[in-house]
Amino acid sequence: MIAETVCSAVAAAGLGIAAVTAYRKRFLSAVRIAAYALVPLGLVMTGVVEWLADTAFSPTAWAGFAVLGVAWALFATTRAVERRRGGTRGTRKERRAAARSARTDAVAPAAPAPSLGQAAPRPASRPASTPRAKGDADDFSDIEAILKKHGI
Numbered sequence: 778m779i780a781e782t783v784c785s786a787v788a789a790a791g792l793g794i795a796a797v798t799a800y801r802k803r804f805l806s807a808v809r810i811a812a813y814a815l816v817p818l819g820l821v822m823t824g825v826v827e828w829l830a831d832t833a834f835s836p837t838a839w840a841g842f843a844v845l846g847v848a849w850a851l852f853a854t855t856r857a858v859e860r861r862r863g864g865t866r867g868t869r870k871e872r873r874a875a876a877r878s879a880r881t882d883a884v885a886p887a888a889p890a891p892s893l894g895q896a897a898p899r900p901a902s903r904p905a906s907t908p909r910a911k912g913d914a915d916d917f918s919d920i921e922a923i924l925k926k927h928g929i
Contacts, residue, residue: 780821780826780827780829780830781821781826781827784817784818784820784821784826785817785818785821787814787817788814788815788816788817788818789814790814791810791811791813791814791815792811792814792815794810794814795807795808795810795811795814798810879926
């Protein structure tokens with residue numbers, strides 16, 4: 778009961794301030810003040826203030842808010858863990874298949890050595906008579922292997 782009285786008094790005071798502001802020819806500010814002043818009155822008339830007063834003194838309601846907080850924390854934690862792992866893991870078969878494909882993707886089909894790890898020693902200089910297109914194809918196969926490994 779007292780909350781409704783306080784809200785009504787705040788609304789009346791706010792409308793009085795809005796009237797004084799409008800008298801001073803500051804109409805935009807007066808309308809904004811009137812809008813803010815009518816919010817507590819509207820909350821009282823719709824019953825929100827009474828509901829909030831009943832909720833504030835109810836241990837069951839606070840326990841419900843605690844349960845909602847725990848649920849939100851669990852959702853946030855699982856989402857953070859999922860992002861760190863890189864998505865959902867799937868079944869054991871899916872994980873094994875992904876691990877096998879990851880091992881085989883490190884070597885391109887036509888590459889002489891793995892794309893990652895120790896590089897084969899290269900000759901100091903290329904002979905001028907070798908065609909340029911063959912060397913470029915090897916370079917592109919390394920790039921293709923790297924892109925496949927990253928799923929691109």
